[in-house]
Amino acid sequence: MDKIKVGILGYGNLGRGVELAVGQQNDMELVAVFTRRDNVVTDKGLKCINVNKIEEYKDKIDVLILCGGSATDLPVQGVQMIKHFNTVDSFDTHARIPEYFAEMDKTAKESGKLGIISVGWDPGLFSIARMLFGAILPQGNDYTFWGKGVSQGHSDAIRRVKGVKAGIQYTIPKEQALQMVRNAENPNLTAREKHLRECYVVAQDGADKAQIESEIKNMPNYFADYDTVVHFISEEELKRDHGKMPHGGFVIRSGETTDCHKHVLELSIKLDSNPEFTSSVLTAYARAIAKLAKEGKTGAVTVFDVPISYLSSKSGEELRKNLL
Amino acid sequence: MDKIKVGILGYGNLGRGVELAVGQQNDMELVAVFTRRDNVVTDKGLKCINVNKIEEYKDKIDVLILCGGSATDLPVQGVQMIKHFNTVDSFDTHARIPEYFAEMDKTAKESGKLGIISVGWDPGLFSIARMLFGAILPQGNDYTFWGKGVSQGHSDAIRRVKGVKAGIQYTIPKEQALQMVRNAENPNLTAREKHLRECYVVAQDGADKAQIESEIKNMPNYFADYDTVVHFISEEELKRDHGKMPHGGFVIRSGETTDCHKHVLELSIKLDSNPEFTSSVLTAYARAIAKLAKEGKTGAVTVFDVPISYLSSKSGEELRKNLL
Numbered sequence: 001m002d003k004i005k006v007g008i009l010g011y012g013n014l015g016r017g018v019e020l021a022v023g024q025q026n027d028m029e030l031v032a033v034f035t036r037r038d039n040v041v042t043d044k045g046l047k048c049i050n051v052n053k054i055e056e057y058k059d060k061i062d063v064l065i066l067c068g069g070s071a072t073d074l075p076v077q078g079v080q081m082i083k084h085f086n087t088v089d090s091f092d093t094h095a096r097i098p099e100y101f102a103e104m105d106k107t108a109k110e111s112g113k114l115g116i117i118s119v120g121w122d123p124g125l126f127s128i129a130r131m132l133f134g135a136i137l138p139q140g141n142d143y144t145f146w147g148k149g150v151s152q153g154h155s156d157a158i159r160r161v162k163g164v165k166a167g168i169q170y171t172i173p174k175e176q177a178l179q180m181v182r183n184a185e186n187p188n189l190t191a192r193e194k195h196l197r198e199c200y201v202v203a204q205d206g207a208d209k210a211q212i213e214s215e216i217k218n219m220p221n222y223f224a225d226y227d228t229v230v231h232f233i234s235e236e237e238l239k240r241d242h243g244k245m246p247h248g249g250f251v252i253r254s255g256e257t258t259d260c261h262k263h264v265l266e267l268s269i270k271l272d273s274n275p276e277f278t279s280s281v282l283t284a285y286a287r288a289i290a291k292l293a294k295e296g297k298t299g300a301v302t303v304f305d306v307p308i309s310y311l312s313s314k315s316g317e318e319l320r321k322n323l324l
Numbered sequence: 325m326d327k328i329k330v331g332i333l334g335y336g337n338l339g340r341g342v343e344l345a346v347g348q349q350n351d352m353e354l355v356a357v358f359t360r361r362d363n364v365v366t367d368k369g370l371k372c373i374n375v376n377k378i379e380e381y382k383d384k385i386d387v388l389i390l391c392g393g394s395a396t397d398l399p400v401q402g403v404q405m406i407k408h409f410n411t412v413d414s415f416d417t418h419a420r421i422p423e424y425f426a427e428m429d430k431t432a433k434e435s436g437k438l439g440i441i442s443v444g445w446d447p448g449l450f451s452i453a454r455m456l457f458g459a460i461l462p463q464g465n466d467y468t469f470w471g472k473g474v475s476q477g478h479s480d481a482i483r484r485v486k487g488v489k490a491g492i493q494y495t496i497p498k499e500q501a502l503q504m505v506r507n508a509e510n511p512n513l514t515a516r517e518k519h520l521r522e523c524y525v526v527a528q529d530g531a532d533k534a535q536i537e538s539e540i541k542n543m544p545n546y547f548a549d550y551d552t553v554v555h556f557i558s559e560e561e562l563k564r565d566h567g568k569m570p571h572g573g574f575v576i577r578s579g580e581t582t583d584c585h586k587h588v589l590e591l592s593i594k595l596d597s598n599p600e601f602t603s604s605v606l607t608a609y610a611r612a613i614a615k616l617a618k619e620g621k622t623g624a625v626t627v628f629d630v631p632i633s634y635l636s637s638k639s640g641e642e643l644r645k646n647l648l
Contacts, residue, residue, distance in 0.1 A: 128632060131632055131635070132449070132452075135632070138348050257341065257345065263595045263596060265592075271587045272586050273581060276587075277460075277581065287459075304640070304643050308456050308627075311455075311459035324421055324451045
């Protein structure tokens with residue numbers, strides 16, 4: 001069988017991760033990486049192609065993985081690219097998913113292409129867990145916890161505070177809350193009870209640290225509703241100890257079949273590298289999209305719509321024999 | 325929309341659980357329960373119908389849930405029933421799945437019906453986790469642990485030992501092995517290192533307990549390859565303390581995207597009642613089968629083939645908005 005031909009649009013952390021992930025899949029090959037910048041060479045030595053030339057590749061690529069950000073890149077790129085390519089993206093602005101889905105679906109149906117949106121771990125694997133667990137145990141509650149991991153949005157918020165030179169924020173699930181949920185106590189948990197926010201901040205020379213700490217801790221939306229810990233560190237320490245991008249989290253549902261019979265289902269993940277793992281999920285779904293598109297499916301879909309057998313390189317017989 | 329009409333074949337622990345589970349789903353209704361025994365009334369007061377009359381119901385039932393056992397019931401019932409009904413079953417004799425699938429698929433395609441086999445938690449939810457995790461992290465290993473829970477096969481084996489009046493066996497995952505796997509150490513684990521077997525035995529009056537204990541511990545296939553603990557208890561204690569059917573388990577995959585970046589994915593479940601939970605899974609898949617059959621799909625499928633959106637009573641819009 002011919003290998004699945006993959007393209008990557010955007011060569012930041014996600015694009016890098018997809019290049020690695022495609023290299024691990026024996027039925028896929030990387031055809032081209034497209035960037036807006038010129039003269040970029042990938043970690044594996046591939047010369048990137050300017051995105052202006054991407055349409056020349058429309059018959060050479062089975063599926064294009066969009067590796068831009070959700071805030072500004074994807075809403076524009078998604079709809080442009082699905083005119084010419086089957087696509088996979090990690091759109092994660094929850095509130096705008098319905099709108100983005102509708103646009104992608106309409107454009108894809110016109111162009112005869114197929115696109116899957118919001119792939120990764122949340123949205124993505126965690127969405128699968130929430131949906132599956134809830135369908136099986138309709139009488140119950142689910143809880144999602146994130147971390148320990150870096151929140152980009154909260155790190156950005158810290159860096160906007162006056163007197164802050166650099167900084168990073170870790171979201172940490174609270175052990176006590178996790179235990180209550182795992183014990184099927186079905187607690188009502190506030191934001192403060194679920195997660196702790198831990199900040200590592202490099203202050204500018206002569207900045208008022210007490211003022212910085214107070215401003216961070218009282219920042220509405222981001223920190224005011226949480227227990228927040230602020231550590232001041234040097235630039236060297238930030239570089240040395242906080243350069244990795246670990247993450248993780250938990251989806252837990254507890255439900256009951258009778259008053260005295262409770263059940264607890266949990267998906268948990270622990271990642272050394274958030275972008276590399278997200279890229280691995282994108283790559284597995286790229287295989288599914290290539291296969292489904294070949295069968296003639298068009299429009300927009302999500303992880304809820306794709307039978308998981310399509311994610312595997314193995315045949316139905318092999319899957320039933322070895323993994324069922 | 326009309327409710328999905330469900331039938332149950334067999335009214336043991338699983339059938340009871342399906343009756344409960346259908347009662348929790350607002351888009352499903354229980355039409356009839358079929359048994360081989362006469363004069364059975366269900367927990368909810370429904371008079372069971374003799375299985376001889378089941379064909380009279382073939383236009384009144386959207387999906388029939390087969391609640392018999394895998395050893396003798398399902399291999400016969402499955403193929404008989406799929407001639408007239410869309411079916412869901414929990415066939416779990418791993419070695420015979422390919423053969424059973426082939427038979428069900430052939431018969432279903434001839435009759436124009438749809439059947440899903442091997443639904444439950446293992447096979448079932450655990451199969452989904454193994455497949456999904458492996459497709460995303462192809463370089464890695466997965467581990468399945470079971471328990472703490474009652475193994476029916478091992479309990480039966482104990483009861484066949486001379487001098488044993490009654491008994492029950494719990495399979496217990498070993499904490500040390502779980503920790504090694506969760507730490508991404510990718511250990512090679514023997515059967516003995518993964519699970520402990522704990523037996524509660526009621527001896528017959530005057531029986532040689534030392535002899536019973538030795539016979540259990542050295543029983544090939546069942547106990548000889550494990551650390552086995554045998555407790556002798558009274559019949560009253562067995563009844564009082566061991567009447568429940570809890571179970572659970574873990575599917576853990578650790579894999580790497582680069583030499584220094586490891587990731588650990590884990591599905592864990594903890595069940596107060598193994599049969600009631602299994603029944604809840606069967607019921608959610610019954611919804612999926614009814615919907616897929618209505619769309620014209622025929623043949624045999626497994627959990628790998630069904631998009632999970634079909635398991636939910638919610639619309640695609642609702643799922644994307646609230647669970648993605």
